[in-house]
Structure formats: structure tokens, C-alpha cells
Amino acid sequence: MSNLIWLDMGGNVFTGKIPDALSQLRKLQVLFLDGNNLHGPMPDNLCNLVNLYRLGLDNNQLSQQLPTCLGNLTSLREFYLDNNSLTSTIPSTLWTNKEIQKMDLSYNFLKGSLAPEIGNVKGMRELYLSGNQFSGEIPSTIGNLMDLENIIISNNQLHGPIPESFGNLISLEKLDLSKNNLSGVIPKSLEKLEDLVYFNISFNELSGEIPNRGPFKNLTPDSFIGNIELCGASQFKVKPCKDNTTLSSSRPRVLKYILPSMALIVSVAIIIFYLVKCHNRNAPLPTQSSSPIAFNFKRISYYEVLNATNKFGEQNLIDKGSIGSVYKGIFSDGMIAAIKVFNLDLEGANKSFDTECQILSNIRHRNLVKVISSCSNLDLKALVLEYMPNGNLTKWLFSSNYFLNIARRLEIMMDVACALEYLHHGHPSPIVHCDLNPNNVLLDEDMIAHVADFGIAKLFTEDQRVLMTKTLGTIGYMAPEYGSAGLLSPMVDVYSYGIMLMEIFTKKKPVDDMFVGEFTMRKWVFESFPDAIMQIVDVDIVNAVEDNIQAKASCFRSVMELALECTADLPEERLNMKDVLTRLKKIKTESC
Known part of the structure; x- marks a missing residue:
């Protein structure tokens, strides 16, 4: 099939290694083998696919190191390798492709530091590196990525300060640096990030005053818990700053053992992971690069959805469809919404959720239903939608x-x-x-x-x-x-x-x-x-x-x-x- 441009074999039960024969499909632009049980290394000869635009190998058992030749795929714009067992470091050659837009390497065993060359990838819009073993400091060159919308680097071993240059990321909507060993103060420059709707720096070693302008006015204590030396406004449930001045980042931090009561706080923290990560897995190739039109997320947890719908009670049921049910939800702040809950027992429900999430995050029009938020975990996938009182x-x-x-x-x-x-x-x-x-x-x-x-x-x-x-x-x-x-x-x-x-x-x-x-x-x-x-x-x-x-x-x-x-x-x-x-x-x- 030498003229094949699109191959999607994801979501099966394939085992074994990725076959070398795939490298002969020189015209291939999209390759998805995600959601299988493939193991072994990612073959170097996949770099022969010079026209490859999207590559999805996530949710397999791939191991060993990333091919150093990945940077040679100059047509590559999106690749997903999350939830595998990849080891070693990220090859510096990966950052030579300046046009990559989406990269997901989360939940592997990757280690080493993040190279300063990461700042060369000017086209980057989404970067997911959570759940690895990265160490060292966050390179300040990330601040060069002016188109960056989502950056998630939680659950690693990073230390040092949050770069002041992050204030240059004017398109940033989600920033998650939680569960690392970061220290120093929260840069005041982040107050300039007007589009920032999700911010999580919980469970680090940060100190000093929490900024209270710009996007920080709408944040909750969940964004900051686990940093015992932070201070600031009462809305963040931290201690007040002395004399309203910013504490020095060099002030010695008092090390404390986690109290038993922290278990309660942790249980709240894990509700908010990141709202949802929607991959454009089944979308054909765009003719031109275009950043999604973002909708303003109101962060909503599983328990808020549960309470708003009276535990998905019959009295709140609006409609039942082929893929799930729609409930009326009344939230504690008085907001009324329609909550579309996908039936995860049905084949294709997860894919339908991902598709709808991706489509709705890229469009906005007065005659399309508006998305307020989404909720995604192992037990629930739901979209929180604008409520339409006059029905269908x-x-x-x-x-x-x-x-x-x-x-x-x-x-x-x-x-x-x-x-x-x-x-x-x-x-x-x-x-x-x-x-x-x-x-x-x-x-x-x-x-x-x-x-x-x-x-x-x-x-x-x-x-x-x-x-x-x-x-x-x-x-x-x-x-x-x-x-x-x-x-x-x-x-x-x-x-x-x-x-x-x-x-x-x-x-x-x-x-x-x-x-x-x-x-x-x-x-x-x-x-x-x-x-x-x-x-x-x-x-x-x-x-x-x-x-x-x-x-x-x-x-x-x-x-x-x-x-x-x-x-x-x-x-x-x-x-x-x-x-x-x-x-x-x-x-x-x-x-x-």
C-alpha cells in the first residue's frame, strides 16, 4: 500500500514489536497505533516517514530510548508517546524541529534535565511531560514559546525556581508544575497571563507572596496547597505575609513532617489533575496551522458534578441518548448547566468524548452549544454544557x-x-x-x-x-x-x-x-x-x-x-x- 497516507490501527489488542515494514509507507502522513500492547523500542526506521504529520504510539508498552532521528521529521507536527515505558533522556535533536505543535511524553520513565534547546520549538502549542523522572531546573528558554497554550510538567523531580520568563507566554491557558521540588517565589510576571485559566503549583517548596492580580484573582487554594512557606491573601488559605511584603526566596524554610490532617487536603488536591487532554486523533490534516479558539474553563470536580445532579438522580435526567445521558446540574454557586455523561460501558464512548471535547475546544459560535468545562477520570467522563431551558x-x-x-x-x-x-x-x-x-x-x-x-x-x-x-x-x-x-x-x-x-x-x-x-x-x-x-x-x-x-x-x-x-x-x-x-x-x- 505504497500510496497510503493515513493508517489508524489504534484501540486494538496488537502485541509484538512495531514492524519494520511500516517504514516503506513513504507517503504516510498519519500513523496511529495507540491503545495496543506493543512492546520493544520505537524503531529508528520510522524516521524514514518524511511526510509524517501525526504520530500516535501512546498507551502501549514501548521501552528503551527515543530515536535520535525524530528531529529529522520536519513535517511532524503532533506526536503522542505517553503511557509507555520509555527510558533514558530526551535526545537534544528532538528540539531541532521548530514546527512541532503538540508533544506528549507523559507517564514514561524518562529522566535527565530539560535541554535549553526546547526554546527553539517556536511552533509548540501543547507540551505534556508529566509523570517522568526529569530533574534539574526548568529552562528559562521555554519563555520563548510565545504560542504555547498548555504546559504540564507535574510529577517529576524538577528543582530550582519557576522561570521569570514564563510571563512572556501570553497565550498560556494551562500551567501545571505540581508535585516537583521547585523553590523560590512565584514570579509576579505571571500576572500578565490574561488567558491563564488553570494553574497548579501544589506540593512544591515554594515560598513568598502569592500574586493577586491578573489570573490569580480567580484561582482557588487547590492551586497552592503543599507549599508551607507561601503567604498571601486569605482566599488562598495561606498565612498572611508579614508587613504585606514579599518574603525573601532565600529565607530558610522550616522543614515539617506532613501532619495526618494533610491526608484530607491531599484528597481534595487529587480531584484536580488537569481538566482534560483531548487529542485530535481522528482529525484529518489541516491545510494550515491554527491555534484553537479556547473556551473559558470553570474548573469543576467530579464531586461537584455528583452533588449538582443529586448523584445523577432521575429527577435531574433531561435526556438519554445512544452514547450517554444528559442531566440538569445546579451547582453550589447557583450556576445551572447541562451535564452530558458518557456511558463508559458502551464501545466508542471514550472516543466520542475525546472527539466532542476536541471539536468544541476549537470552535465558538452563537448557534453552537457552549462548553463550560469537562470532567474526566477513570469513573466518569462528562461535558458541562450551557443549559438550554427550552429543550430540543x-x-x-x-x-x-x-x-x-x-x-x-x-x-x-x-x-x-x-x-x-x-x-x-x-x-x-x-x-x-x-x-x-x-x-x-x-x-x-x-x-x-x-x-x-x-x-x-x-x-x-x-x-x-x-x-x-x-x-x-x-x-x-x-x-x-x-x-x-x-x-x-x-x-x-x-x-x-x-x-x-x-x-x-x-x-x-x-x-x-x-x-x-x-x-x-x-x-x-x-x-x-x-x-x-x-x-x-x-x-x-x-x-x-x-x-x-x-x-x-x-x-x-x-x-x-x-x-x-x-x-x-x-x-x-x-x-x-x-x-x-x-x-x-x-x-x-x-x-x-
Whole structure:
């Protein structure tokens, strides 16, 4: 398979060593062998894959040292080697690739110091080195990595001060240096990090005053516990500083044995690890580098989720889906949120969580559901989402207690079109939702629609016309090429949108009993168009506008014509979402 560019064999039970034959796939751009039982060294000949963009070998049993030739892979942007048994030091040649964006070497047995050359990797956005045996001081050159967003180096043996140069990391969102042997003061320069939302320096030997400006105003005591010589504001639950002056970092520290009561504090500390680490494992190659649009995390622990949902009580259950359940959560500070809990007993739940987390961390739009936080541990994977008090669109269409007039239905579908236009055209790497249906359209208190549920969404490049997938969406809404062959493109969402247009104005589901065999919803609408179109429209709308029925007939015809164009059998014959939105605006202005 010499022309292969993508190979994903992750999540199996493969054993043995990584075969040398892989090095012959010279065009390979993506290689994932994660989540297996592979052992032995990482082969040097993988460096022959000069076009490799993403490499995932994490969660195996790989041992020995990292190949010194990794730095020669100049196309490599992301690689994941966490949760293996790698030993020795990080070869200095690794830092010669200045364009690496994501690197995860956490939870191995790597040792030695972090080389100053780490500051050469100007493209670095995420660096994970936790759970190793690194020693020495943190190199100040890390402060050169201006695009760095996440740096997690907890659970090592690092000593010395936190570099003052960390104040230059203006894009930094997460910084975790906990459980090391760091000493000295917390640099005041960190007050400049306006985007910093997660900060953890617990269980070190730091001293002096805790800064109280910038991001420090929103931090909790959990960020600082285990540093007995820190002082500062009462909100941090440390001793007050003497005369409001910063204690000298050279002041002798009084060594104390851990009191039995520290066990309680430790139990609180381990709740907060880092919120979640979402790998873009199944996303095709982006055409250009782009930093994710970050959402503002509110740190939420497992126990807060448990209490907010009354221990996932039935009275808090909002909905049950194919991959998990959604609960209403009321937190101690009064915040109300929807908590999507993934059923970890189901195959693919972990992957769905990772996918949804990754997608939602890269997008922001008024018509997409906003993520507040996430909670991830061995027992729970959950997303904490913006609460939508008016529920989903299905409830408003098919419950007798609710009614949507023509204008409101059109507004909702325009909201959905805006969301899809953004996903398809407003993002460097287009996103296909893959499962658009009324259950995944949620309505806020102002009846503004928000698209939700990105558990099977896919990211891919503009020039990648079709992507094969084995994860399918909801029956009745899937495009023909998607349902029969797993062929995926943005046109799949356009088809689903067209079906939704038909459904919202006819009040018929595409899986209604009347649709049997080749007689589908689309054929039903097509055979009624244009002269008999009023015979298939939702009777509730017709009755509500009886005095102006002729004027509204033109509106219905225009909407159904657009729906038919969106659901053409061939994807190349469908409109794109930019054109769909333009047409909808015209229909609203001229017909409805």
C-alpha cells in the first residue's frame, strides 16, 4: 500500500514489536497505533516517514530510548508517546524541529534535565511531560514559546525556581508544575497571563507572596496547597505575609513532617489533575496551522458534578441518548448547566468524548452549544454544557403543549444554517457534524437555536473531498452516500439539513410509518411539489394562518424547493451552506 497516507490501527489488542515494514509507507502522513500492547523500542526506521504529520504510539508498552532521528521529521507536527515505558533522556535533536505543535511524553520513565534547546520549538502549542523522572531546573528558554497554550510538567523531580520568563507566554491557558521540588517565589510576571485559566503549583517548596492580580484573582487554594512557606491573601488559605511584603526566596524554610490532617487536603488536591487532554486523533490534516479558539474553563470536580445532579438522580435526567445521558446540574454557586455523561460501558464512548471535547475546544459560535468545562477520570467522563431551558427542537415539533409559528420555524432553521456555515466555511479545518437532527438542536430562553452533540463529528481539509467512516449518524437523516458506503463530506450535513427543513414544516419524521421502501420523505415532498405542496404542510400552521393562506403558500413552496435542492441524491448537486443561508434570507424577506 505504497500510496497510503493515513493508517489508524489504534484501540486494538496488537502485541509484538512495531514492524519494520511500516517504514516503506513513504507517503504516510498519519500513523496511529495507540491503545495496543506493543512492546520493544520505537524503531529508528520510522524516521524514514518524511511526510509524517501525526504520530500516535501512546498507551502501549514501548521501552528503551527515543530515536535520535525524530528531529529529522520536519513535517511532524503532533506526536503522542505517553503511557509507555520509555527510558533514558530526551535526545537534544528532538528540539531541532521548530514546527512541532503538540508533544506528549507523559507517564514514561524518562529522566535527565530539560535541554535549553526546547526554546527553539517556536511552533509548540501543547507540551505534556508529566509523570517522568526529569530533574534539574526548568529552562528559562521555554519563555520563548510565545504560542504555547498548555504546559504540564507535574510529577517529576524538577528543582530550582519557576522561570521569570514564563510571563512572556501570553497565550498560556494551562500551567501545571505540581508535585516537583521547585523553590523560590512565584514570579509576579505571571500576572500578565490574561488567558491563564488553570494553574497548579501544589506540593512544591515554594515560598513568598502569592500574586493577586491578573489570573490569580480567580484561582482557588487547590492551586497552592503543599507549599508551607507561601503567604498571601486569605482566599488562598495561606498565612498572611508579614508587613504585606514579599518574603525573601532565600529565607530558610522550616522543614515539617506532613501532619495526618494533610491526608484530607491531599484528597481534595487529587480531584484536580488537569481538566482534560483531548487529542485530535481522528482529525484529518489541516491545510494550515491554527491555534484553537479556547473556551473559558470553570474548573469543576467530579464531586461537584455528583452533588449538582443529586448523584445523577432521575429527577435531574433531561435526556438519554445512544452514547450517554444528559442531566440538569445546579451547582453550589447557583450556576445551572447541562451535564452530558458518557456511558463508559458502551464501545466508542471514550472516543466520542475525546472527539466532542476536541471539536468544541476549537470552535465558538452563537448557534453552537457552549462548553463550560469537562470532567474526566477513570469513573466518569462528562461535558458541562450551557443549559438550554427550552429543550430540543423535537419537543417543540411533536409535543401537543408546544407550538411554533412559521416565523419561528424559519428563524430556528436560519440559526442552524448559520452554525453549519461556520462549521463548513468559517474554520481553517472544515468540520462535518455527521448527525444533524432535531434532537441535536437545542433552544435557549430566547428560542435561539444551538447545534449540539459533536460526538461523531469529523475534521478534514478542504481538498479532501470525501472521507471514509464507519461511524454513522441517525437513520432517516443520513445522506445516501453516507448511509450506504460511509462516504463523508460537508454535503452530508447539507442533506440532513434538507430533511430537517421538510420535517419542521410538514411535522412528519423521516422514519414515519408511511415511508416504506423507496417511498421516502424526499420522494413524498418531490411528488407534491409545487402544486400540491399545501396538502403536506403541517396542519397546525395552515389553521393558524387561514386568513392569509395564499400568501403563505409561496413561502412553503420556496422552503420545500430549497429542501429538495439540499437533498439531491448526488452530493455535488447539493448547495453548500453559504448558498443555503443566502437563499433562506431571501425567502424570509420576499416570501415569509
